[in-house]
Amino acid sequence: MVLLKNYISLRDQAEIVRICHILGVGPGGLQRPGYSTGHKLQLHRTCFGRNWNQETKCQERYNRDGSIPPLVPPELVSLIVTSVQDARSHVNSHDELPLMSPDTALVNFYTATGRLGLHQDRDESPYSIRRGLPVVSFSIGDTSEFLFGHSRDEDKLKNVLLESGDILIFGGRSRLIFHGVRTIFPNSAPPSLLQKLKLKPGRLNLTFRQF
Template sequence: MQAGLQRPCSWPAIEPVTSHSTYEILESGMVLMKNYISLMDQAEIVNICHKLGVGPGGFCQPTYNSGHKSQLQRMCFGRNWDPETRYKERYRSDGSEPPPVPEEFIPLVETTIQDAQAHINSNVEIPSMSPDVCLVNFYTSTSRLGLHQDRDESSNRLRRGLPVVSISIGDSAEFLYGFTHTTDECNSRKVLLESGDALIFGGKSRLVFHGVKTILPNTAPLSLLQKTMLRPGRLSLTFRQF
């Protein structure tokens, strides 16, 4: 990301804008919350990620053992994650370790889960959790993410179905998901994730196959770009409890 606005010394807590949001229950334990994060709070999230992204443990382009580089720019909060070693290595290859999950993000994630629970009238379908890890991905217009499962967290968290909370900022993305044990996109469903949307999947949907098929260029809100100077592309934050 290019340099954006400088972060003030102190920001108020980031709070979702539920009065303008709509909620769609995709499956048991899987809720899409449209227009959930205000533009002001999206800008704050971008600027926090920018500040941390240019420092130690910031954005990088991971390399696979094959020598191929990831299509994404990636940064971790709370615990290092790598496509080859998963959570096993504390430090990255450059010797850095990830910063903790920014304190501004934790109440946002917890409130997001509570709102989703309220709309499905159950904290069984979506259990509560407090995030201690986060994967931040930046997609360019040509980036893709193949169908996969998020199953690298501790067995206890997975068994309990503690949810993944995903926040989308910037350009829109065609998001694929499916429940069969396959990575065939033809058998997947598709939803559009736009800037300010939040997607939660936990409970029975915790191990859903999912991925990003396409980034739609020039779909980010203009005012967001003006406030942050976010490069063309999509910023995605996925929060979990390890």
């Protein structure tokens, strides 16, 4: 598990926001996901590559309108691949953090009250899970408190603050860590980012995987 602080330049953050804005207002755009019981998650979501639903898991089409999610944009693929290569310089062996070819992503937007409960990212293919192909997480906007650990035991969880421009990567033996978002800190986004983008208050998070 490697945290690359302030890795995404302001220019690249602006481009990512632009891409997500276009996606968010198009077919299958940002929606507040929920369960068949009526319970809603405390975030808004859309996807690249494949649709992900908390009940039906990975599918080729969006549940709500049957449209096909767009592919992961090439410029983001390049940034992801480079970040994983750089992260590998921080581990003892490259085998601990395999390379990956991102073909699916979740795009989550959290407002100040947004949360995400503890969970594991384990809905990818058996090959991806077995190889420990990493999850690559981009953070843009407000700072969040990210929880993680090898069990759901809250007394054993660790936490880290993810700030705008950070990339968090976990793979190999840490691929199936439990993780979640406990807190969003309002008004913590870089002022230069807000001025440049007129970004809605909150946190934009993209998590990339190889299915």
